[in-house]
Amino acid sequence: MGKFLIGCDIGTSGAKAVIADEEGKVYGSCYVEYPLYSPRTGWFEHDPEDYWRVFKKNMQEILRQSKVKPSEVAGISVSACSPCCILVDRKGNPLKRSPIWMDRRAVDECEFIRNIYDDDEIFRVSANPLDPHSGAVKLLWEKNHNPDIYKETYKMLNPANFITMKLTGKFVTDYSNASLTGIVFDIVKRKWRTDMLERLEMDPDKLARLAPCHEVVGEVTKEAAAECGLCPGTLVAAGTVDCNAAWLGNGSVQPGDASFVMGTAGALGVVHREPRFTQSLTTIIHTADSENLYTTLAGTSTCGGLLRYLRDTFTQKENKWAKEEGKDIYDIFSEEAEVVAPGSDGLIVLPYLSGERTPLWNPNARGMVFGLSFSHTRGHWVRAMMEGGVYAVYHCLRIMQENHLEIKSPILVSEGGSKSALWRQIASDIMNVELSYMKEAKGAPMGNVINAGVASGIFKSFDVAKDFIHVEQIHYPDLERHAVYEKYYALYRKLYEDIKENYDILSRIKNG
Structure with missing residues (x-):
């Protein structure tokens, strides 16, 4: 087995990837942008073909930079923005552009659902609110407005699961992405609620098999290897959500660990074990120990x-x-x-x-x-x-504090806006918290390296993430x-x- 690991994150604006060894040393990195489409107010879409196009470019570039032989790569994990709604046929071909997490068009679908299930019942099942943000609500919108495409749809996927499918031929949704599919995902039992789907007149078979984030769901096929330069047989983990991967890359692996990602959106996540959830905030099953841990998320639309x-x-x-x-x-x-x-x-x-x-x-x-x-x-x-x-x-942090969620200090901040020392200090001053910063943090791609390492057996546990943290600066309020x-x-x-x-x-x- 090789000693190198690849992590890739499919974001809102572009895709970034790294290749690293078992010590966390990065040998190659790459970032490629792609278009975000907004055909109408409140509508935000990606072309899924762009995900695969830039993923291939990322793989070819990091292998070129690192001079690592493809056969030396032990495993790969992919994270992505979520929830999205990629509709694919039985061959995995996308049927249309996909609404992404920012998309707000499915307002009427929320009202339809609310007439069947009240908000409290939705929250008891999913630990998340009923909102156009949810992947299942987006799928219902597609059913109502593109019925022919909906009938042709074999599975609905998120971007991370789409890349995993392109690599392995397997249709899988990891626990983390399933959390943001929302409403019809039982977050404690970690299963789809087929009874709810059927009552909403949606086809349960259009949702993919569920898997822990670190499960090896398949191997890179010969066809995928030929396209992106990887070695056939390379292990592929189920994957995760982008902010979850970033938190893992920032060392958030134990209850109370907190991380603030200042990406396109703001994402402040706090890890906890108890299934005690906070209304008005988001809950995602954590990448680290996804069979047991959760993250409560302050997920704003912009940052x-x-x-x-x-x-x-x-x-x-x-x-x-x-x-x-x-x-x-x-x-x-x-x-x-x-x-x-x-x-x-x-x-x-x-x-x-x-x-x-x-x-x-x-x-x-x-x-x-x-x-x-x-x-x-x-x-x-x-x-x-x-x-x-x-x-x-x-606003979200104060709700967490009022609900007595354990939040350890300092909170590690990374990505996007955190590159500005001024913005980091503003955040520390406004929220009255200590913030630690890693200048060379690789964020979500490094979280995926760790997930791939656990999946492939190179790392014994997710705690290795703590070994990769090298704080450059601490901001005091x-x-x-x-x-x-x-x-x-x-x-x-x-x-x-x-x-x-x-x-x-x-x-x-x-x-x-």
């Missing part, structure tokens, strides 16, 4: 994605210039925001650009800028977006700044409560 929106919408020419000069537009953003006082001189952003998930669960919510004046500069906009993204996560932020946070919360009914009015006007 790092806020500055990407600013970059792509308002600074396209400057971003191009920065690249030509060898600079990073995000560093320029941070420099401008750093000279702005906490609270952005009264500029507040409600960061709900694609609705909101935890804890509001409002698909009609939209972004709002409050307090804008002629004195506000671009630096104010940047800082207000940074602060707004953290306010949303802080400033109590004076926190006191200022508490006042702005209270106004942030009040703004939403004052205008939330108007979001529904706006939706009705836009949608006729």
Whole structure:
């Protein structure tokens, strides 16, 4: 058996992969972007063929960089954004573009389900709320709006499971992704509720076989090996959700361990063993020891994605210039925001650009800028977006604390927006918590390396993740700044409560 392991993460904006040895040393890494489609307000889609295209490119590049022979790779694990809804035929071919986790179109389907099962019953089964976010709700939307494609569908998969299927020919859903399929997944018994599916007039056979995240579900086929450069027979783990993989890569393996991923969305996860769940938040079965552990998730709709929106919408020419000069537009953003006082001189952003998930669960919510004046500069906009993204996560953290969830300190922060030291300090100050940071953290891909290592037997347990943690910096909250932020946070919360009914009015006007 080889000593190298591959981890790949299929994200909202692109796919990244690493190849590492049993000591956690990375020999090659690669990131490739792909398009995000938004054909209508509240609709967000990927082309599943893009997942496989960039996965193959990632594999070829990391093998080239590392000079590792494909036969030396012992195992591979893939994580991805979730929940999505990839419809495939019996040969595994995608039948259409897939709605992703950001997609909010299935509002009517939620009302249909609510007329059959009330919210409390849904929560008792799945430990998650009824919302267009859920994969099963997305599948019901496809049944209602694309009935011919629904009939042709053999299985519904998430992106991680889609890549696993392309590698092995096996149709499997890991426990972690099943958690976010929601409503029809019994999260404690870890099984599909076929009775609920049938009552909702959905075909249980369209959901794939369930498996623990570290189960070896198959081997790389000769056909897949020829396409992506891997060796036939390489072991493939069931896989997991992207944020779960990132938390594992950050060393969150034991109850109380906490990790904050500042990706496109904000994802603060806390590990626990007891099946005691928090309403208004999300529960995902953890990658580490997925037969026993859970993570309670603060999963907001936007975080790092806020500055990407600013970059792509308002600074396209400057971003191009920065690249030509060898600079990073995000560093320029941070420099401008750093000279702005906490609270952005009264500029507040409600960061709900694609609705909101935890804890509001409002698909009609939209972004709002409050307090804008002629004195506000671009630096104010940047800082207000940074602060707004953290306010949303802080709202969830306070709910966790009120429910007495054990949260160990410090919380390790990684990915996306965490590359900005300013944004990390803002998060520490707003939430009044210590944050530790690894500059060289590989995030979700490294979590997949660990999952593949446990699956293939190279690692005895997930505790090896702790050995790979090398903290570069710890951020301590400033109590004076926190006191200022508490006042702005209270106004942030009040703004939403004052205008939330108007979001529904706006939706009705836009949608006729």
